[in-house]
Amino acid sequence: MQSREARILVVDDEDIIRIGCQRILQNPGFTIDLAENGRVGWEKIQQKSYDMVLVDLMMPEMGGLEVLEKVQAHDEQIITIIITGFATIETAVDAMRKGAYDYLPKPFSPEELRTKIRRGLEKRWLLLEAEELRRERDRNLLELSNEKSRTMTLINCMSEGLIATNRTGQIVLMNPAAQKLLNLPPENAVGSTVEGLLGNPDLEKLIAGELETAARTATVTSKEFAVAEERFLQSNTAPLHDEKGEVWGTVTVLVDISEDKKLDQLKSDFVSLVSHELKSPVAAIAGYLNLIIDGLTAGNPQKEREIILRSRDKADSLLMLINDLLDMSRAERRGAAKVKELLSLAPILEETIQFYQNEAAAKSLSVRIEGLENLPRVVGNRDDLARLFANLVSNAIKYTPERGEVGVKGRKRDGHIEVAVSDTGIGISKEELHKVFGEFFRARNALAHKISGTGLGLAICRRIVDDHHGQITVESEIDKGSTFRVILPVPSGQ
Ligand code: ADP
Numbered sequence: 001m002q003s004r005e006a007r008i009l010v011v012d013d014e015d016i017i018r019i020g021c022q023r024i025l026q027n028p029g030f031t032i033d034l035a036e037n038g039r040v041g042w043e044k045i046q047q048k049s050y051d052m053v054l055v056d057l058m059m060p061e062m063g064g065l066e067v068l069e070k071v072q073a074h075d076e077q078i079i080t081i082i083i084t085g086f087a088t089i090e091t092a093v094d095a096m097r098k099g100a101y102d103y104l105p106k107p108f109s110p111e112e113l114r115t116k117i118r119r120g121l122e123k124r125w126l127l128l129e130a131e132e133l134r135r136e137r138d139r140n141l142l143e144l145s146n147e148k149s150r151t152m153t154l155i156n157c158m159s160e161g162l163i164a165t166n167r168t169g170q171i172v173l174m175n176p177a178a179q180k181l182l183n184l185p186p187e188n189a190v191g192s193t194v195e196g197l198l199g200n201p202d203l204e205k206l207i208a209g210e211l212e213t214a215a216r217t218a219t220v221t222s223k224e225f226a227v228a229e230e231r232f233l234q235s236n237t238a239p240l241h242d243e244k245g246e247v248w249g250t251v252t253v254l255v256d257i258s259e260d261k262k263l264d265q266l267k268s269d270f271v272s273l274v275s276h277e278l279k280s281p282v283a284a285i286a287g288y289l290n291l292i293i294d295g296l297t298a299g300n301p302q303k304e305r306e307i308i309l310r311s312r313d314k315a316d317s318l319l320m321l322i323n324d325l326l327d328m329s330r331a332e333r334r335g336a337a338k339v340k341e342l343l344s345l346a347p348i349l350e351e352t353i354q355f356y357q358n359e360a361a362a363k364s365l366s367v368r369i370e371g372l373e374n375l376p377r378v379v380g381n382r383d384d385l386a387r388l389f390a391n392l393v394s395n396a397i398k399y400t401p402e403r404g405e406v407g408v409k410g411r412k413r414d415g416h417i418e419v420a421v422s423d424t425g426i427g428i429s430k431e432e433l434h435k436v437f438g439e440f441f442r443a444r445n446a447l448a449h450k451i452s453g454t455g456l457g458l459a460i461c462r463r464i465v466d467d468h469h470g471q472i473t474v475e476s477e478i479d480k481g482s483t484f485r486v487i488l489p490v491p492s493g494q
Contacts, residue, residue, distance in 0.1 A: 006121050007031045007048065011041030011067060012056040012083060017106070021054065024110040025117065038062025042070050045078075051124045052079040052117065054104070057088050057095070065095055072099045077127045079120040083108075161233075161254030164240070167247050169193045169208055181233055181254050200225065203235055203252070210237045210250045224257065232261045273440055277321060277454070281314040288314075317452055324456035327387055328439075331463040338381045338467070342491070345385065345419065346372040349408055352389045356397055363402045370409040375417055376490045380468050388464045391457040392421040392484050398451055399482070400425030416470075417490055422483040426451075428476040436474060437462040445478060461486075 008030055010021045018034045025032050033048070035041035039061045045053065053071055057064035064082055071078050082103040084092040092103035101120050104113065155162055161178030165171055174189050182198055189197055194204050202225045210221060220238040227233055237252040288311040291297060297304035349372055360367050378385075389408075396406045404424040411418050428436060432443045440455040461484075465472040469489055476482035 004125070005029055005031060006052065006117075006124075007033070007050045008052045008054065008117070009033045009035060009041060009044055009050045010054045011035040011038060011059070011064075012054070013037050013059045014056070017056065017083065021113065024113050038064065038067045041067055045071060045074060049075075050078055052081065052120050054081045054083055056083045057091055058085065065091070065098070068095055068098060068100055077124070077131065079124045081116055081120055159256075161252075163194075163198075163207070163252040163254070164249060165194055165207060165211070165252075166249040167211060169195065169211055171197070172249065178252075178254055181227070181256055183227065200227065206235060206237050207250050207252060210239055211247065213239075230262070231256070231258045233257065270439065274325065277440055278318065281318040281321070284314045285311045285318075317454075320452075321454045321456070324454045324460065327460050328456055328463070331384060331387070331460050331467065338384070340379050340381050342377050342379055343382060343385075344377050345375055345389075345410065345417065345488075348382065348386050349389055349410070349419065352386065352393050353408060355390070356393050359394070359397050360406060363397065363400070363404070365397060365400055365403070366405050368405065368407040368409075370407065372408070372410045374412075375410045376412060378417055378468070378488045379491055380488065384464045384467065388461050388486065389419070389421070391461050392486070395457060395484075396421050396423035396425065396482070398453070399423065399446065399449075404481075412490070413487075415490055415492075417488050419486045419488075420483050421486075422481060424481040427478040427480055427482055428474070429478055433474055433476060437472070 006029060008025065010018050010032065011034075012018050012021075013036055015036075018036070022032045022034060033044055033050075035044055038055070038059050041053070041055065042062060044050075045067075053067070055064045055067045055071075064084075068080050068082070071080050076099070079101045080095075080099070082092045082095045082100045083106060084103050085106050089103070089105060092100075092105075096103060101123060102116055104116050155173070155175050158175060158177055161181040162173065162175045163171060163178050164173040170191060170193050171189050178184075179186060179189070182200060182203075184197075184199060194207050196204070198204050202223065206221060206223055220236050222234060222236050224232055224234050234255045234257045235252055236255075237250055239250055240248040242248045288307045291307055292304060297307060350369070353367060353369060357367070393406070393408065400406060400423040406424075407420070407422045409420045409422070411420075426445045426449055428443045428445060432441075435441045436443065437458045439459045441459075442453055442455040446453060462472055465486060465488075471485075471487040473485045473487075474482060475485075
């Protein structure tokens, strides 16, 4: 047993007993305090924590039994030894029934006193140790239950669904995410078997199958399945084994993969669209070359030249397409690779207009510029913004017949900048307006006027604007003209 300092209080009205006890118990491991009556003793007990109290039964002011009662109520684990005269032994025995540890009849020898004290202290240390063990157990239980509730909180907050079953296929755990992903009512499914419960035969079969083969395998089985139109889940089911390797049940993690599926679909649609768009000019060039190789133009240099020129046009449109595709992937590359800075749009717009001046002049178009002087600055990527306005201005010129008008107008609105690129060109029909920002879309009017293009420019514009947290809109009327508006946020303090 661990040795510790024992604090002992001797409460007796007889000086000789008090002093005697103090002398006998003088020992480096003991602290002895004395009280000359019950009242003083009780005061000391309240102020200091004692391991043991020796108390005389017969005392003026407060008798030993009263002190005993108070000590018991104060701290049951304090060892109380009753010091008693011969005449009061019966009362002392009664006191033991009331909780005193022992009694010591007067007169007593030093050895008797030491023996009682030693035994009493042994009892006291045992009590304290038991108390400490109990506290530790309570602490551990508390930690365990905290740990358990922490784990449950984690499981309940997961965005992935989690379903655990026992070996008979009964659900022992299902978190709210699993219920939501499987569209199950909020009732508690714990305790029911999976069969017919998950509303998804594929998943139910998977879990049941896993239980059957679990004894042999320890692998994770993954499966994708549809839970609604355009909603897909991936499930990963694995058997659970206990430490002896026995199958305990299964655990299934459900992940919503609808977004990934949609992206995959978009990607493969885009790839087939691009391949298709690339294929037609290449096939046309190959066809023209075959005409020449097969000698079909032999002796007809004019025909041959015409075919070569057509091939060059196709090669040009191929180049245009490839350039647009490259622009598109540049616009797509977001994040760290893109340097954004606080910049003024006026020089970018002026340079763009300057660049297309010859094209506009060739068609005798008048170009009007308005409101660019005092525009606040925006945060953006210089190259991307230049590409955005180049696409809009070149479209305005391209889709406007001779002697028309093209305008670039800037203005400040609350917290935003708006740049409108307008023209008096061929316009776009109302029904097609919402499609113009999609990849490879070309409006009927553009095709009817035989104006070449890739259908990618506006898709690139939309991506750039999105990346700048802005908006792009279009208004148009057939044969009247179109206005494309770009709205970009202006950082505060401008
Ligand atoms: P492209 O001009 O290379 O075909 P865009 O993505 O820039 O591709 O434009 C998509 C379609 O929107 C064009 O094919 C055309 O039909 C229509 N369009 C774009 N800008 C204008 C405009 N200013 N006036 C009329 N139609 C336009």
